[in-house]
Amino acid sequence: xxxxxxxxxxxxxxxxxxxxxxxxxxxxxxxxxxxxxxxxxxxxxxxxxxxxxxxxxxxxxxxxxxxxxxxxxxxxxxxxxxxxxxxxxxxxxxxxxxxxxxxxxxxxxxxxxxxxxxxxxxxxxxxxxxxxxxxxxxxxxxxxxxxxxxxxxxxxxxxxxxxxxxxxxxxxxxxxxxxxxxxxxxxxxxxxxxxxxxxxxxxxxxxxxxxxxxxxxxxxxxxxxxxxxxxxxxxxxxxxxxxxxxxxxxxxxxxxxxxxxxxxxxxxxxxxxxxxxxxxxxxxxxxxxxxxxxxxxxxxxxxxxxxxxxxxxxxxxxx
Amino acid sequence: xxxxxxxxxxxxxxxxxxxxxxxxxxxxxxxxxxxxxxxxxxxxxxxxxxxxxxxxxxxxxxxxxxxxxxxxxxxxxxxxxxxxxxxxxxxxxxxxxxxxxxxxxxxxxxxxxxxxxxxxxxxxxxxxxxxxxxxxxxxxxxxxxxxxxxxxxxxxxxxxxxxxxxxxxxxxxxxxxxxxxxxxxxxxxxxxxxxxxxxxxxxxxxxxxxxxxxxxxxxxxxxxxxxxxxxxxxxxxxxxxxxxxxxxxxxxxxxxxxxxxxxxxxxxxxxxxxxxxxxxxxxxxxxxxxxxxxxxxxxxxxxxxxxxxxxxxxxxxxxxxxx
Numbered sequence: 001x002x003x004x005x006x007x008x009x010x011x012x013x014x015x016x017x018x019x020x021x022x023x024x025x026x027x028x029x030x031x032x033x034x035x036x037x038x039x040x041x042x043x044x045x046x047x048x049x050x051x052x053x054x055x056x057x058x059x060x061x062x063x064x065x066x067x068x069x070x071x072x073x074x075x076x077x078x079x080x081x082x083x084x085x086x087x088x089x090x091x092x093x094x095x096x097x098x099x100x101x102x103x104x105x106x107x108x109x110x111x112x113x114x115x116x117x118x119x120x121x122x123x124x125x126x127x128x129x130x131x132x133x134x135x136x137x138x139x140x141x142x143x144x145x146x147x148x149x150x151x152x153x154x155x156x157x158x159x160x161x162x163x164x165x166x167x168x169x170x171x172x173x174x175x176x177x178x179x180x181x182x183x184x185x186x187x188x189x190x191x192x193x194x195x196x197x198x199x200x201x202x203x204x205x206x207x208x209x210x211x212x213x214x215x216x217x218x219x220x221x222x223x224x225x226x227x228x229x230x231x232x233x234x235x236x237x238x239x240x241x242x243x244x245x246x247x248x249x250x251x252x253x254x255x256x257x258x259x260x261x262x263x264x265x266x267x268x269x270x271x272x273x274x275x276x277x278x279x280x281x282x283x284x285x286x287x288x289x290x291x292x293x294x295x296x297x298x299x300x301x302x303x304x305x306x307x308x309x310x311x312x313x314x315x316x317x318x319x
Numbered sequence: 320x321x322x323x324x325x326x327x328x329x330x331x332x333x334x335x336x337x338x339x340x341x342x343x344x345x346x347x348x349x350x351x352x353x354x355x356x357x358x359x360x361x362x363x364x365x366x367x368x369x370x371x372x373x374x375x376x377x378x379x380x381x382x383x384x385x386x387x388x389x390x391x392x393x394x395x396x397x398x399x400x401x402x403x404x405x406x407x408x409x410x411x412x413x414x415x416x417x418x419x420x421x422x423x424x425x426x427x428x429x430x431x432x433x434x435x436x437x438x439x440x441x442x443x444x445x446x447x448x449x450x451x452x453x454x455x456x457x458x459x460x461x462x463x464x465x466x467x468x469x470x471x472x473x474x475x476x477x478x479x480x481x482x483x484x485x486x487x488x489x490x491x492x493x494x495x496x497x498x499x500x501x502x503x504x505x506x507x508x509x510x511x512x513x514x515x516x517x518x519x520x521x522x523x524x525x526x527x528x529x530x531x532x533x534x535x536x537x538x539x540x541x542x543x544x545x546x547x548x549x550x551x552x553x554x555x556x557x558x559x560x561x562x563x564x565x566x567x568x569x570x571x572x573x574x575x576x577x578x579x580x581x582x583x584x585x586x587x588x589x590x591x592x593x594x595x596x597x598x599x600x601x602x603x604x605x606x607x608x609x610x611x612x613x614x615x616x617x618x619x620x621x622x623x624x625x626x627x628x629x630x631x632x633x634x635x636x637x638x639x640x641x642x
Binding site: 290 | 363370372376465468472482516578582593617631635
């Protein structure tokens with residue numbers, strides 16, 4: 001089982017074993033192979049270094065400076081000033097961090113759970129189930145920009161959501177303008193985010209479900225296991241590595257929340273929907289404080305790194 | 320490798336259905352069949368209800384794009400919001416084309432997407448080939464570097480990257496004369512070049528290439544073929560599924576790109592559709608036209624998705640869980 005983030009061990013192994021042993025005395029061919037190998041990997045390598053490795057190092061370097069996006073003065077080293085500023089003098093940063101965590105804490109379990117529920121539902125061998133899988137996946141291929149605009153319309157005071165609520169409660173409960181109210185705005189963004197991405201995780205769960213051998217279910221049924229017992233004793237244990245992958249990808253995606261906020265609320269009202277990435281872009285790009293923006297990005301990166309390490313720990317080989 | 324095959328039911332006989340052999344069964348079997356039929360009915364009911372939940376915003380979008388503003392707002396209270404009834408026309412679409420250079424935005428997005436995906440396929444598959452099938456000094460080092468970079472989310476490097484590309488050297492034409500300059504902001508290359516090399520694509524290619532027997536390479540080398548020829552004539556043609564997977568997985572993010580072009584492209588004629596959308600959305604609240612615009616940029620993706628639905632789904636599944 002290989003997941004992108006747990007790749008190091010398995011990836012290197014899988015890639016290195018198929019090389020066949022070669023006879024000695026093929027020195028010239030060897031040297032030639034060395035040069036062509038490097039030549040073929042070079043374009044990708046140069047691009048990765050230029051647009052991944054360098055920016056990562058810049059994120060480190062710039063976060064200790066007062067660099068500005070457009071400035072006649074060269075960046076000056078300011079030590080830990082940016083970090084101190086973030087944690088002691090920037091209430092919006094703290095609010096953004098809290099919002100980011102709240103968002104992740106709700107989205108991760110709910111989205112993973114609903115995804116599994118959908119997967120179990122569409123894993124049945126009944127006619128037409130393919131069409132339902134496709135339908136649940138449609139929001140995933142729809143741009144999140146488009147989705148955000150649509151839901152912004154639906155969340156208005158006189159929008160679709162409130163007219164639904166009105167119909168369902170026979171007018172007993174009045175909705176609000178969801179995105180304009182600091183107490184509901186983040187919740188509104190959570191709902192649409194779950195709606196948009198749950199189909200993706202349904203698919204990952206589904207491919208996990210399909211790795212579980214049918215014989216195990218047959219054996220369980222022979223022993224008189226109820227559907228629920230089959231789920232807890234056969235399905236759930238068989239999904240362990242899928243579960244770790246799903247939880248980690250959702251967590252990392254949730255921590256990176258940006259587009260919905262940028263399109264729908266611009267972090268408002270009163271910073272109730274501002275997030276780490278949104279704040280980093282606001283400071284580092286819109287207000288041109290590259291150094292400080294890099295600091296916030298770096299803090300975000302450390303969070304992601306910690307989660308990836310936890311995943312490595314959870315998926316380690318027990319034997 | 321496991322993929323979620325979507326068509327399990329289209330081709331295999333329905334195990335829940337009545338089978339001739341079972342029909343003659345006793346009372347127990349009949350009870351069981353009854354139970355199964357009831358459970359299936361509930362499944363269909365649940366799946367259909369969920370289908371409504373997943374589809375209604377998009378149906379609403381397409382339907383509203385055909386209606387004048389006043390009617391969109393008036394229909395919100397009833398089921399008419401989801402039905403193309405009343406004053407139906409394409410006026411909103413004409414309105415969009417009049418108001419913003421949508422044609423140009425679409426062209427920019429197509430150009431950026433095609434080049435990013437196309438160049439990515441070549442560059443990443445070549446790297447995957449060298450990593451999976453050739454022996455050279457530094458191979459393991461490069462492989463570890465590629466795998467290590469998988470963990471870096473784009474959001475981390477977005478801000479320093481804007482700073483970085485604003486300092487990169489470039490050549491600009493000034494009155495027909497090429498001139499050396501700095502700064503990649505407001506160009507096409509800034510939207511394409513940083514996304515060509517992709518660690519995950521390289522990783523997928525490396526994995527796939529190492530499953531193709533190396534004896535093929537040996538035979539070709541004996542016949543005097545060079546490494547590039549082996550890559551191009553032998554290995555690449557055998558790796559269709561890997562190319563399809565990478566193409567699909569890189570197509571969507573390239574088309575849907577938002578954060579990056581938002582920061583690096585201010586010039587209107589270079590904007591891709593998503594950023595063009597955001598500007599359009601901010602300058603006008605004519606919802607009918609907004610819906611027409613969003614329909615216009617969603618439709619191509621939906622058509623691609625529905626026509627390659629099976630490949631799409633197995634690519635996504637393959638990217639997540641592999642065994």
